Amino acid sequence: MIPYGRQSIDETDIAAVEAVLRSDFLTQGPVVPNFEARLAELCQSQHAVAMNSATSALHVACLALGLGPGDWLWTSPITFVASANCARYCGAKVDFVDIDPQSFNLDPKALAQKLVTAAQKGTLPKVVVVVHMCGQPCDMAPIHQLSQQYGFRVIEDASHALGARYQGEPVGNGKYSDITVLSFHPVKIATSAEGGAALTQDPELAHTMTLLRSHGITRDPQRMATPPEGDWEYQQIMLGFNYRMTDVHAALGLSQLRRLESFLARRREWVRRYQVELADLPLELPTESPGCESSWHLYVVRLNPQMTSCSRAQLFSHMRQQGIGVNVHYMPVYRQPDYRAFGILAENFPHAENYYQRALSLPLYPDLTQEQQDAVVLALHEGLA
Numbered sequence: 001m002i003p004y005g006r007q008s009i010d011e012t013d014i015a016a017v018e019a020v021l022r023s024d025f026l027t028q029g030p031v032v033p034n035f036e037a038r039l040a041e042l043c044q045s046q047h048a049v050a051m052n053s054a055t056s057a058l059h060v061a062c063l064a065l066g067l068g069p070g071d072w073l074w075t076s077p078i079t080f081v082a083s084a085n086c087a088r089y090c091g092a093k094v095d096f097v098d099i100d101p102q103s104f105n106l107d108p109k110a111l112a113q114k115l116v117t118a119a120q121k122g123t124l125p126k127v128v129v130v131v132h133m134c135g136q137p138c139d140m141a142p143i144h145q146l147s148q149q150y151g152f153r154v155i156e157d158a159s160h161a162l163g164a165r166y167q168g169e170p171v172g173n174g175k176y177s178d179i180t181v182l183s184f185h186p187v188k189i190a191t192s193a194e195g196g197a198a199l200t201q202d203p204e205l206a207h208t209m210t211l212l213r214s215h216g217i218t219r220d221p222q223r224m225a226t227p228p229e230g231d232w233e234y235q236q237i238m239l240g241f242n243y244r245m246t247d248v249h250a251a252l253g254l255s256q257l258r259r260l261e262s263f264l265a266r267r268r269e270w271v272r273r274y275q276v277e278l279a280d281l282p283l284e285l286p287t288e289s290p291g292c293e294s295s296w297h298l299y300v301v302r303l304n305p306q307m308t309s310c311s312r313a314q315l316f317s318h319m320r321q322q323g324i325g326v327n328v329h330y331m332p333v334y335r336q337p338d339y340r341a342f343g344i345l346a347e348n349f350p351h352a353e354n355y356y357q358r359a360l361s362l363p364l365y366p367d368l369t370q371e372q373q374d375a376v377v378l379a380l381h382e383g384l385a
């Protein structure tokens, strides 16, 4: 089976991990700060806090922004469940904002409308999590403007978007948000096996997230509640977690960051080929929004129902039968059984529903070969004939 995504591991990655295994520290050593420094530099952010997953980073980011019981968090319905679950970890309530059908991202116009209603009802969100779906940056400028107007905080879930650019600047530079979260799961742009990070320009948010990542414990006397009795003393000053990244994982992540440009270039190359080879099929192909450079984490095509009677389910099973590991990203989060109790109505999200009926993710990853891509293209032509 040709998967929809997979990691690329070379000998330099293996050597980097091996070096840590032979060193003094498997965790809490020097490699995690090195990884964080490189990540911050790449994304032009002052601070990067590495964690054991993007899910942990989202949780900690929400807590650092003060999200708690009674608060609302809004996000896009077309995302991985973690973008919404982070609210529930904090005891907050979740609601969704419909997507823009062109970019698949949370639509700033729909957000503006929903804010007007929420302001009247007194249900304004404390945090909005935007998702750079497939690696395509959200239109951040109007979202930032709304955050100023209505007083909410913004988290960018950039799990798909390491290396993407908005208005010529790297996603993660925090120009239009408080915190940006990255994932280093194997299917994402670069991997640490499991891993995530939270980026911010705000030193206090960075400090709080660093505390929350490791039990809420500080060894800095300046930060302690009471003067320490001796150098042995550490103090827990808030309730935190063990969300630390290990040095083994950070070594893989750091090695992968050295390969980032080649990963992005390969993805762009495969995308260019898909755009040409699929142009005459009854499919709507993904586009790059004006001013945006996608990192092309996912290549999502949508069936055009005006031009074919083939359903997404039919095309999906045809492709799987041909050994092509197509996928669907994502079922709207409010459709998940664990979300049904919140009574969120699908009819309020016509663009997310329409997207979900028609979307199919095709294989896209750096180590895809031309022969494999040709097999994907051929199977699509046969399936849609």
Ligand SMILES: *Cc1c(COP(=O)(O)O)cnc(C)c1O
Residues within 6 Å of the ligand: 052, 053, 054, 055, 056, 079, 080, 082, 083, 131, 157, 159, 160, 182, 183, 184, 185, 194, 195, 196
């Ligand atoms: C993968 C992903 C996550 C979760 O990442 P983990 O590192 O696996 O926790 C969160 N949000 C989105 C949009 C993702 O694609």
